[in-house]
Amino acid sequence: MKNSAISERKNQSISRGVGMTTQIYADRAENSEIWDVEGRRYIDFSSGIAVVNTGHRHPKVIEAVKAQLDRFTHTCHQVVPYESYVRLAERLNGLLPGKFDKKTIFVTTGAEAVENAIKIARNATGRPAVIAFSGGFHGRTFMGMALTGKVVPYKVGFGAMPADVFHAPFPVPLHGVSVADSLAALDRLFKADVDPARVAAIILEPVQGEGGFYEAPRDFMAALRKICDQHGMLLIADEVQTGFARTGKMFAMDHHEVAADITTMAKSLAGGFPLAAVTGRAELMDAPGPGGLGGTYGGSPIGVAAAHAVLDVIEEEKLCDRANALGARLKQRLQSFRDDVPEIVDIRGPGFMNAVEFNDVKKGLPSAEIANAVRLKALDKGLILLTCGVYGNVIRFLSPITIQDSVMNEALDILESSIREARA
Ligand code: PMP
Structure with a gap:
């Protein structure tokens, strides 16, 4: 061929x-x-x-997936649940930074994790607006597109975006945007565009991925945490690209002194199998009513089996x-x-x-x-x-x-x- x-x-x-x-x-x-x-x-x-x-086809990941294939491949966790899903949630709850009780849901893609993080944030706060950053990338679904801070090719021609999404410049000193500039722009946003009391969450990648591998400075992350606490907003870390040892720590937020309220994960979580997760403060994660979250393939047993092996490998190796x-x-x-x-x-x-x-x-x-x-x-x-x-x-x-x-x-x-x- x-x-x-x-x-x-x-x-x-x-x-x-x-x-x-x-x-x-x-x-x-x-x-x-x-x-x-x-x-x-x-x-x-x-x-x-x-x-x-x-790595491609890590022997432990392949072994775990093969063992799962021989037991069952799909029951839908919402219909006939399985212990491996519960145990993976427990593991992520224990691994994510932040000294508070956490809960987790599993979905299938990074974009879906982002969608659900916003759904949970809106539901828990009763507020509609979300702030994201220029250059950020959060997926190709409608909310993912709206949050993404780049028009071409991600938004162009795709019509009306969900309302109440605002962008502030991400601090990139190399391109003339300091932390002070970003924070000033955020302040202007609150004066000119959106009442901070209407904002459910600020979402950002701790290291921008598609946007250029720019790391959020520590003082910037600390300042965002403070702004969120001051106004009752949630801080969402999109760790879809940064997670699972890539940055030299399990999560990029482990480099920071402050913790996010909600974290999105996907990609390396399951080492090549489609699995994504949202982990956050237990009381926020419990805000949506039964049936409000989930999906047919969310937390597929195959992806979950792979993810357990991935977490083992990260630790063992x-x-x-x-x-x-x-x-x-x-x-x-x-x-x-x-x-x-x-x-x-x-x-x-x-x-x-x-x-x-x-x-x-x-x-x-x-x-x-x-x-x-x-x-x-x-x-x-x-x-x-x-x-x-x-x-x-x-x-x-x-x-x-x-x-x-x-x-x-x-x-x-x-x-x-x-x-x-x-x-x-
Ligand atoms: N968030 C971030 C930070 C990403 O890098 C990506 C994918 N590049 C996504 C969300 C979307 O993930 P997916 O392609 O699995 O929907």
């Missing part, structure tokens, strides 16, 4: 609305490597967009420590040749949630062209990279945290030569 032939069929049969980063069709995958239908091997620095922190070590190596390597590549304007990120940002040197402006050229050079050499950022000028690194040292070395060599060649 040829990639190009499948690609032709894909163009005839699948909506172009499903954008695609590569045209290599997967045949099999193992840990940090993917082989395509033509037998070519790639190193995967995308992890299916931050989904396989524990000390993946938080491993993420810190790998991230340090990656950043060090980028720093080592930074002087030769003036287009590099920033190298950043906690743990192994790292990124490199490029500018056009002559114009002094963000350059999506350079980031894209690096991505394509790397792909050509067998390394799958993803771009991100409001300006598309950021390469983000999302390799499995279980990547073998030898494969990591190979990837770093490809990365360096791709960056050097892209600027030439």
